[in-house]
Amino acid sequence: MREELVNTATALLDEDPRVAVVLADISSDLFDGAARRHPDRVINVGIREQLLLGVTGGLAKTGLRPIAHTYAPFLVERAFEQIKLDLDHQGGGAVLVSVGASYDAARSGRTHQAPGDVALIDTLSDWTVHVPGHPDEVGPLLREAVGRDGSSYLRLSTESNAAPHDGYGLVPIRHGRAATVVAVGPMLDPVLAAAEGLDVTVAYTHTPRPFDRAGLRALVSGTDAATVVLVEPYLAGTSASQVADALVAVPHRLLSLGVGRTDPRRYGTPADHARLHGLTPDQLRRAIGELLPA
Secondary structure, X not given: OHHHHHHHHHHHHHHOOOEEEEEOOOOHHHHHHHHHHOOOOEEEOOOOHHHHHHHHHHHXXXXXXXXXXXXHHHHHHHOHHHHHHHHHHOOOOOEEEEEOOOOOOHHHOHXXXXXXXXXXXXXXXXXXXXXXXXXXXXXXXXXXXXHOOOOEEEEOOOOOOOOOOOOOOOEXXXXXXXXXXXXXXXXXXXXXXXXXXXXXXXXXXXXOEOOOHHHHHHHHHOOOOXXXXXXXXXXXXXXXXXXXXXXXXXXXXXXXXXXXOOOOOOOOOHHHHHXXXXXXXXXXXXXXXXXXXX
């Protein structure tokens, strides 16, 4: 996914004089060629994440369309005050692109883990959030984010589904009658493996904000019970309020699965952390199965 980011952002720099890329050392070597061609629009501020967002906000106020990029915990958590003030409060539109996801860099410890990033972005106003589940989704999503007004957060990961999926909103992948399972980004393949043989609808989205409320209502109406399982690759329950709003007039049950709030205090691999948070296919299958009628 990072390679697709670099390729697409580099092409956008060549195509659109409004586009700028702001870096904080992370991935700066990958933009060397672009920086030589566009030294005024590829800016590396060094390991200064608050400055990264301050510069991004300033460029946005001049009419440029900046792309700010670094690791998720440094981009969203460390520099959140600058996001809140220099972008959201000032009305500056920008595209923030992170790598690292919740625990892709688990070997580097808790400093490189950011399961709460989307929940933080949710405290801001009218942001679009993209969580691609395959590298081929990154380029189109980045182009779409740069091409519109407002601010967007594009969350990249080393985890990937086997195939990309087109379409915005909730895209039905398979249909069933007992429940609706919503898989966000790279959680789709684990969810499909978990749902094998179960009578459930599985829907996919790479754009959880704005949440497709009408799409969820339509999916739920096609099942025997308004039972929703939400599987997200970040903090469990991040989109629970979105489901509640979508189904405010529909009595329903919701199970929110994702990264837990308890810090496991472990290094290890992403697969180790998926297991610790109950996100392997076998664990997801057990959790989903407990909701279904006997």
